[in-house]
Amino acid sequence: MLAILSLYFAYHYYRIKGQRPILSSDTFQPYELIDMTIVSKNTAIYRFKLDKEYETLSIPVGQHLACRFSIDDKDEIRYYTPISNQYDEGFFDIMVKSYPNGKVSKQFAGLQVGDKVDFKGPVGRISYEKNVADEIYMVAGGSGITPMLQVLAAIITTPEDLTKVSLLYANETENDILLKGELDELAQKYANFKVSYTLTHPPKNWDGKVGYVTKEMLKEFLPEPSGDRRVFVCGPMKMKEAILKYTEELGWEKGVLQSGGEDQVFCF
Structure with missing residues (x-):
């Protein structure tokens, strides 16, 4: 089975590589x-x-x-x-x-x-390459989940990409969480992917995080900064500005809204 999967991904890789734009x-x-x-x-x-x-x-x-x-x-x-x-x-x-x-x-x-x-x-200003980091920490708000899904799909469909991904996804209500069922299923299926949610208006039976993404929440979510770890951010402008401020205060390299592909903290 592993050999068949390897042939499948190799076939698509070279087919795409040789394809005209x-x-x-x-x-x-x-x-x-x-x-x-x-x-x-x-x-x-x-x-x-x-x-x-x-x-x-x-x-x-x-x-x-x-x-x-x-x-x-x-x-x-x-x-x-x-x-x-x-x-x-x-x-x-x-x-x-x-x-x-x-x-x-x-x-x-x-x-x-x-x-x-x-x-x-x-x-765009970034082109994801497999194994660009050992660990990627994604912080998304609302429809800011879309670029994260693209990167995540690339990782889990590339067997040789061993990157570990953790996602913190912020929304107002539980109904606002886009593709929650699919994200939860991926987290169960792939050991290298973990997802957590925070809501500003949670239901009574909510067992996830509560509130906006704060410095304290990021401190709990993020590990110590290192060269083999990256933070990806996408969401409303105020959220991105706040997270750039918090990550810098937590010791990560200073991020900017117009991020470059090599930045430790990258904003989509």
């Missing part, structure tokens, strides 16, 4: 919506069709797609991280949370199967 980094191209999956009351996964059934998106792990809608004769551009597996053929998935005042997210909420949306890419 699917997206243009300069020019927006239309992609057809072929499926939608409701994740929560205001979040859905949108699946877009690639030109050929055997094509894979094959953008560097940790990078994003630029998405464009024309609204009131003005181009509105937003950035989304694919959450589909890097080996998935013929399609790519993005997860979008709709906000009451979100111009683009409301456009997504109104899409129907068969509609086309303009994308280009990749865009």
Whole structure:
């Protein structure tokens, strides 16, 4: 079985490596919506069709797609991280949370199967490489989980990547936790992945953490800083700013919002 799995991943690796770029980094191209999956009351996964059934998106792990809608004769551009597996053929998935005042997210909420949306890419400041660190500590808030899912998918589908991953995922209510069932299942299946949750408005029977991500919570979650450990952060701006401050106070290298790929504390 191990030999079969090794051949499978090697086959896909070299197939992707030799594949021409699917997206243009300069020019927006239309992609057809072929499926939608409701994740929560205001979040859905949108699946877009690639030109050929055997094509894979094959953008560097940790990078994003630029998405464009024309609204009131003005181009509105937003950035989304694919959450589909890097080996998935013929399609790519993005997860979008709709906000009451979100111009683009409301456009997504109104899409129907068969509609086309303009994308280009990749865009980003990090390209994840296997075993870049012995341990990665992810801190995500709300829809900031999406780049974490992409990195996590790359790790667990690459047998030779031995990186240990711990995720602290912050939300307001239990219903706001995106893909909780899938995350819990991954944590049970993969010994190198652990997940914990914190809620600002927990239910009565909640047994996870409570409140915003504080310095004290991070101190409990993070180990001592070292060269073989990284912290990945994604979420609302105020959350990212607070976590950068807390990690520096806890002895980690000073992080910045416009992080670089080699930073010990990286903000998506």
